[in-house]
Amino acid sequence: METQINTQPACEFAPWEDPVQKPFVRFENVTKKFGDFTAIEDLTLNIYEREFFALLGPSGCGKTTMMRMLAGFEYPTAGNIMLSQSNLHKAPPHKRPVNMMFQSYALFPHMTVEQNIGFGLKQEKTPKKEIKRRVEEMLSLVQLEPFTKRKPHQLSGGQKQRVALARSLAKKPRLLLLDEPLGALDRKLREQTQFELMSIQEQLGLTFVIVTHDQEEAMTVASRIAVMDHGKIVQVATPAEIYEYPNSRYSADFLGDVNIIEGQLDVTTGKTASLAWAEGETPLAISTKLRPPAGTTAWLAVRPEKLHISKEKPASADNCIKGEVWDIGYTGNISTFHVKASNGSILKVQVSNREHLADRPITWEDNVYVYWEKGAGVFLER
Amino acid sequence: MAVTDIASPPEEIQEPSGLSSGWGRRLFIAIPYIWLLVFFLAPFVIVLKISLSDVILARPPYFPNFDISEGWQGFLAMLRVFDLENYVWLAEDSLYLNSYLSSLRIASISTLLTLAIGYPIAYAMAKAPKEWRATLLMLVILPFWTSFLIRVYAWIGILKKEGFLNYFLLWTGIIDEPLMILNTDTAIYIGIVYSYLPFMVLPLYAVLEKLNISLLEAATDLGCSPLKAFWVITLPLSLPGVWAGCFLVFIPAVGEFVIPDILGGSSTIMIGKTLWVEFFSNRDWPVASAVAILLLLMLTLPIILFQKQQEKQAEASQ
Numbered sequence: 270m271e272t273q274i275n276t277q278p279a280c281e282f283a284p285w286e287d288p289v290q291k292p293f294v295r296f297e298n299v300t301k302k303f304g305d306f307t308a309i310e311d312l313t314l315n316i317y318e319r320e321f322f323a324l325l326g327p328s329g330c331g332k333t334t335m336m337r338m339l340a341g342f343e344y345p346t347a348g349n350i351m352l353s354q355s356n357l358h359k360a361p362p363h364k365r366p367v368n369m370m371f372q373s374y375a376l377f378p379h380m381t382v383e384q385n386i387g388f389g390l391k392q393e394k395t396p397k398k399e400i401k402r403r404v405e406e407m408l409s410l411v412q413l414e415p416f417t418k419r420k421p422h423q424l425s426g427g428q429k430q431r432v433a434l435a436r437s438l439a440k441k442p443r444l445l446l447l448d449e450p451l452g453a454l455d456r457k458l459r460e461q462t463q464f465e466l467m468s469i470q471e472q473l474g475l476t477f478v479i480v481t482h483d484q485e486e487a488m489t490v491a492s493r494i495a496v497m498d499h500g501k502i503v504q505v506a507t508p509a510e511i512y513e514y515p516n517s518r519y520s521a522d523f524l525g526d527v528n529i530i531e532g533q534l535d536v537t538t539g540k541t542a543s544l545a546w547a548e549g550e551t552p553l554a555i556s557t558k559l560r561p562p563a564g565t566t567a568w569l570a571v572r573p574e575k576l577h578i579s580k581e582k583p584a585s586a587d588n589c590i591k592g593e594v595w596d597i598g599y600t601g602n603i604s605t606f607h608v609k610a611s612n613g614s615i616l617k618v619q620v621s622n623r624e625h626l627a628d629r630p631i632t633w634e635d636n637v638y639v640y641w642e643k644g645a646g647v648f649l650e651r
Numbered sequence: 652m653a654v655t656d657i658a659s660p661p662e663e664i665q666e667p668s669g670l671s672s673g674w675g676r677r678l679f680i681a682i683p684y685i686w687l688l689v690f691f692l693a694p695f696v697i698v699l700k701i702s703l704s705d706v707i708l709a710r711p712p713y714f715p716n717f718d719i720s721e722g723w724q725g726f727l728a729m730l731r732v733f734d735l736e737n738y739v740w741l742a743e744d745s746l747y748l749n750s751y752l753s754s755l756r757i758a759s760i761s762t763l764l765t766l767a768i769g770y771p772i773a774y775a776m777a778k779a780p781k782e783w784r785a786t787l788l789m790l791v792i793l794p795f796w797t798s799f800l801i802r803v804y805a806w807i808g809i810l811k812k813e814g815f816l817n818y819f820l821l822w823t824g825i826i827d828e829p830l831m832i833l834n835t836d837t838a839i840y841i842g843i844v845y846s847y848l849p850f851m852v853l854p855l856y857a858v859l860e861k862l863n864i865s866l867l868e869a870a871t872d873l874g875c876s877p878l879k880a881f882w883v884i885t886l887p888l889s890l891p892g893v894w895a896g897c898f899l900v901f902i903p904a905v906g907e908f909v910i911p912d913i914l915g916g917s918s919t920i921m922i923g924k925t926l927w928v929e930f931f932s933n934r935d936w937p938v939a940s941a942v943a944i945l946l947l948l949m950l951t952l953p954i955i956l957f958q959k960q961q962e963k964q965a966e967a968s969q
Contacts, residue, residue, distance in 0.1 A: 340868075340872055341871075341872075342868055361871065361876075361877075362868070362871040362872045363871045363872070363873075363874045363875055363876055363877075367872075368872055368873065369868075369869070369872050371865050371868070371869055372865075373863070373865055375863065375865040375866050375868065375869035377866060377869070377870075377884060378866075378888065379887050379888055388870070388873050389873035389874050392873060392874035392875050392879070393874055436869075436873070437872075437873075440873065440874070
């Protein structure tokens with residue numbers, strides 16, 4: 270990686286950069302098989318204390334299996350899972366300092382909100398007074414004080430989600446697992462809750478591991494994201510790193526929108542590689558330190574918002590492709606131009622709509638130039 | 652949390668308020684009510700009336716016999732000889748009280764036994780692999796394909812002194828002498844538990860199968876051992892099934908006649924048997940009717956409780 274980018278400028282929280290730091294959770298060559306099916310394949314991963322770590326991937330990629338192994342509902346077929354340097358082996362769920370917030374919330378329908386939240390403490394034989402105090406603390410944390418005596422079926426989806434969160438936090442677990450926690454909420458409420466989750470995590474200083482298939486959610490809440498595919502980890506990095514410097518087509522495509530141009534590597538001079546992408550077109554320049562031999566197939570990934578579009582040929586640009594406007598997607602704040610290049614491939618260009626509608630000159634079937642700086646694209650070998 | 656509901660409620664669809672459709676609907680609803688009126692309420696009124704009559708040697712063996720041809724006069728004549736002497740008789744002779752109490756006792760004990768045996772069966776069925784469940788359910792219902800009477804008779808062959816059970820136990824050496832099971836209360840318990848087990852298993856299976864596995868995972872995740880999770884989660888959530896199963900066994904077991912008659916001994920008195928003797932041996936229709944009416948009144952309470960339980964369950968599942 271060439272540049273290090275911090276997600277939150279105020280926060281220099283990056284224990285994964287520090288070689289002295291011991292990981293809080295460590296998956297050590299973990300393999301999990303269900304019969305013939307391999308859900309997790311020889312996976313090694315470190316998660317550090319106070320991290321908000323996201324496991325991101327499509328359904329069936331093994332992210333939920335990872336979480337269930339941490340909670341103790343499944344055990345690895347091979348390899349070890351360490352929690353603060355001690356091997357969890359086959360410790361059953363009720364003997365782990367780990368709590369989980371379930372996707373379906375799994376609230377006990379025959380208990381009130383209060384009883385649900387106090388359930389874990391009651392199992393620990395905590396004195397009644399202490400349980401009451403902690404339950405009240407949790408209720409105020411999730412702003413549910415008026416609903417103490419309600420049963421789960423008398424609550425809305427958002428309220429249920431809060432009870433589930435409060436219940437999983439009541440025992441002050443060292444590690445909280447969140448399994449698609451916001452999946453059942455509508456978009457507005459989801460965004461609001463994401464920020465609440467982050468502030469709660471920061472407030473309590475706990476380690477959170479979240480499983481999600483929603484890339485926006487992962488990027489919003491997480492300090493680091495592990496992009497998973499078919500039981501393997503494709504990339505582990507901060508959201509900004511994955512977005513700006515994806516290490517593969519898979520993670521580039523999974524996080525956000527991207528244009529991927531396939532080509533053959535031409536010549537590599539200094540820090541620039543050039544990619545022959547279509548017959549009779551100028552090769553594209555990409556900044557990279559990598560030196561694969563000429564002739565290998567490689568890919569250029571570039572985000573639509575990093576491309577420029579104009580009707581006139583730009584005076585100077587590292588890369589420029591001529592094409593025709595094929596389609597325009599208008600979503601209010603931005604317009605996405607689909608530009609068809611000479612070899613038939615479509616490039617997506619996003620332009621933020623600062624000008625008023627009437628002042629936008631480009632329309633369907635216009636001949637346009639799409640151009641970008643060589644540093645805007647990422648060179649991918651897989 | 653303020654979530655504005657922007658979706659407006661769907662507009663009310665005007666019901667076609669034609670006379671024909673209104674009457675059609677009423678007629679449709681009326682059919683089951685008429686059925687109940689003719690085949691349940693009317694016989695009940697007849698039994699009630701007989702229970703207030705006097706026994707005579709005649710055909711039918713009771714008096715007064717309301718003669719519909721005498722109309723209003725006949726009705727008044729019947730009222731004139733109205734008394735509760737059959738009920739008084741039931742109260743005076745301890746046989747009847749003992750029969751009622753013994754029936755309640757036997758029904759209660761066998762209900763508890765059925766629950767104790769049925770719960771693990773239902774639990775195992777609900778926990779069985781999905782592809783097995785339909786087969787297991789089938790096996791529970793299978794005995795209903797044979798006559799109830801034949802199945803109870805079959806138990807004689809198993810339980811009698813020279814029966815299969817004794818042969819087996821003697822052969823294994825567990826006992827030296829054959830056990831006397833047939834014609835005892837034990838035989839009645841075995842018969843009732845055997846016959847009514849499906850009524851216990853089916854409602855229990857229905858609730859246990861619906862139980863969300865993630866609730867148990869959540870409980871263990873919060874520090875519950877699996878055994879404790881059963882007590883605090885599975886059991887309370889299966890209570891509707893427990894109640895339904897218990898009522899379904901208890902109510903018919905109280906009035907059971909066939910099982911005590913076939914498997915029980917002469918020393919066991921149950922109200923169903925007493926009623927039969929009163930009606931067929933003594934030919935005392937009025938007293939038999941009084942016995943039946945009291946039995947019905949006695950069962951009204953558990954039936955009402957059962958109904959309440961069903962309503963509560965329906966409400967909770969909404």
